Amino acid sequence: MxxxxxxxxxxxxxxxxxxxxxxxxxxxxxxxxxxxxxxxxxxxxxxxxxxxxxxxxxxxxxxxxxxxxxxxxxxxxxxxxxxxxAPQDVWEIFKNLAEERRRREIDPTLSMLRAAMLETPGNEADQYAQSRMKQMHELIELSSTWFDDVQRLSPETLARLMRMGSSVKTVLDMTDKLKSVGRRKAAGEE
Amino acid sequence: MxxxxxxxxxxxxxxxxxxxxxxxxxxxxxxxxxxxxxxxxxxxxxxxxxxxxxxxxxxxxxxxxxxxxxxxxxxxxxxxxxxxxAPQDVWEIFKNLAEERRRREIDPTLSMLRAAMLETPGNEADQYAQSRMKQMHELIELSSTWFDDVQRLSPETLARLMRMGSSVKTVLDMTDKLKSVGRRKAAGEE
DNA sequence: TCGTAATTTCACAAATTATTGAAAATTAGA
DNA sequence: TCTAATTTTCAATAATTTGTGAAATTACGA
Structure with a gap:
């Protein structure tokens, strides 16, 4: 070199x-x-x-x-x-790459699975196969819409979310509590 | 077939x-x-x-x-x-795959970058190159520790987090408010 | 321990992919 | 329009990867 x-x-x-x-x-x-x-x-x-x-x-x-x-x-x-x-912002690079991979490596499979969902299974084994494909389809669909959503966050929010790591669970739990308080209030319990 | x-x-x-x-x-x-x-x-x-x-x-x-x-x-x-x-649980499959990809496709690069961080840049161009490597290193490090963390969540929590999509931002903001209230309280402002 | 069923290894053939140099096409400016 | 710089295409060939059948090895049960 x-x-x-x-x-x-x-x-x-x-x-x-x-x-x-x-x-x-x-x-x-x-x-x-x-x-x-x-x-x-x-x-x-x-x-x-x-x-x-x-x-x-x-x-x-x-x-x-x-x-x-x-x-x-x-x-x-x-x-x-x-x-x-190369783009200056490494987050931009990351997002471009992820988007492109998704387009090439995931989307075609999603289409195939969607098509497979529409077919009528011919026998018991086929029925099982279709249920497996459905599980796969749901997982991929969920991950990719999630990815779409997250991708729209600002780099700062995203970085913050990542730094939180597993403590998001605590936040989720907290949200639940707040929501249930809200519900109780709305129902006139307090 | x-x-x-x-x-x-x-x-x-x-x-x-x-x-x-x-x-x-x-x-x-x-x-x-x-x-x-x-x-x-x-x-x-x-x-x-x-x-x-x-x-x-x-x-x-x-x-x-x-x-x-x-x-x-x-x-x-x-x-x-x-x-x-194949494992019954598609989440397990997903996790195994992600872990294995990380081990093969990411970790070696992390090591290389870590080593590169330790070297002393010889000239201006080298200095720039090292700063780029540092950016890359930080991004990868952040994403992968985040992944470690998230991986430990239960499938339910994970699925919930994913379904939330971009509304996590609202939750993060909410947490900020709660925290600042907490701080004010602790400071005896209320 | 032996005989057998099952799996793995190996050397080679086939197929695919990567790389090159040269020729063709494209482009911007004179 | 013509020219020269630049990029792209193409056909050849080199390198790598994949797939096979036969032979070797392993593991099991009697």
Whole structure:
């Protein structure tokens, strides 16, 4: 890796190795890592040069990263080359990634399950199979609408919620109590 | 696919197609789908027969599924073959999967980032790179400890939390008010 | 301990995916 | 419109992953 400090080189190499586990390939992982730690937008040639990949490989990798919304295209005045950068806000990155994964990895399954719910089971085994699919469907549906909701929270609220961790339970319990007090009051018990 | 009703066959085929997106291969996806919808534990021969895979392929697939904790090994009295089934509770499946993904896909990156935090940046660009890694580290750390916490909640509490969706914000705000009342009381303002 | 049923390993074939260099297409400005 | 810089496509080939059947190993019951 041309011109990379040991710190960045280590980071880039790690993303290359992990790439396959994350469902992107080595090259794409490395390109992303390089862009992520770069303090200025990079063009394809700079990337090809730094990582010693062929120019076309970089082009394909950048397209892939754009399709994942992991990199943003930027134009620099007086330069017709395309420059790429990662969003500054890591929460934004996280959300983009989650949304994209959902679209590709979850939604198709939800549709399939919905279709399966509509069929009439032919026999006992089929009936069981359908009930299992229903359980799966409910869980996925619940998690993904939850995700939609949470995604709309501001980063601050979200971070606060996360820092609360398991103490949300206490809050939930507290809410219950407040609600029941409210009900009792409304019923004229107090 | 031998002996599969159209309903199950559709489900199995879908898992095969999605497998690669989910980071498992087609065969493994299909084996899992079959086990998931089956109303009784299955042995390797039954699976090989139903899906028309080679016996050894099934053996490898089952090992893979076990390593993901997606299937459980069961022994049936009076039969020395190994039988496999998926956990009944879909929440348990979800949790196992999430835990395993975290272990494989997140933890290694956390370690790498932690190590990178300890290095002394050599120049300006390096300094920026390290600050980016720090942002990433904080986000991942926060999400994963949050996940640890949430995972400990009972399925009921968890489901309730999820159903609340974005209205958790209201609850958080409410908690803030209560807390400030508490503080005022403690300070003898009331 | 032996014989057998069941599972795993292994070496190879097949299929898929990644990478490249060169050629084609696109684009912005002269 | 033409030119030169830049990006994309394409066909080939390299590398990796997946799937198989046969052989080896393991585990069980008599």
């Amino acid at each position: 041309q011109n990379l400090t040991p710190l960045s080189a280590q980071f880039v190499a790690h993303f290359g190795e992990m790439g396959s586990r994350w469902g992107i390939n080595r090259t794409v992982g490395q390109i992303y890592a390089l862009i992520f730690v770069s303090d200025k937008p990079l063009n394809a040639d700079e990337i090809a040069d730094a990582l010693e990949f062929s120019r076309s490989n970089v082009s394909i990798g950048l397209k892939e990263l754009q399709s994942w919304r992991l990199v943003k295209l930027r134009h620099i005045a007086g330069d017709r080359r395309e420059y790429f950068e | 031998q002996n599969l009703t159209p309903l199950s066959a559709q489900f199995v085929a879908h898992f095969g197609e999605m497998g690669s997106r989910w980071g498992i291969n087609r065969t493994v996806g299909q084996i899992y789908a079959l086990i998931f919808v089956s109303d009784k534990p299955l042995n390797a021969d039954e699976i090989a027969d139903a899906l028309e895979f080679s016996r050894s392929n099934v053996s490898i697939g089952l090992k893979e599924l076990q390593s993901w904790r997606l299937v459980k090994l069961r022994h049936i009295a009076g039969d020395r073959r190994e039988y496999f089934e």
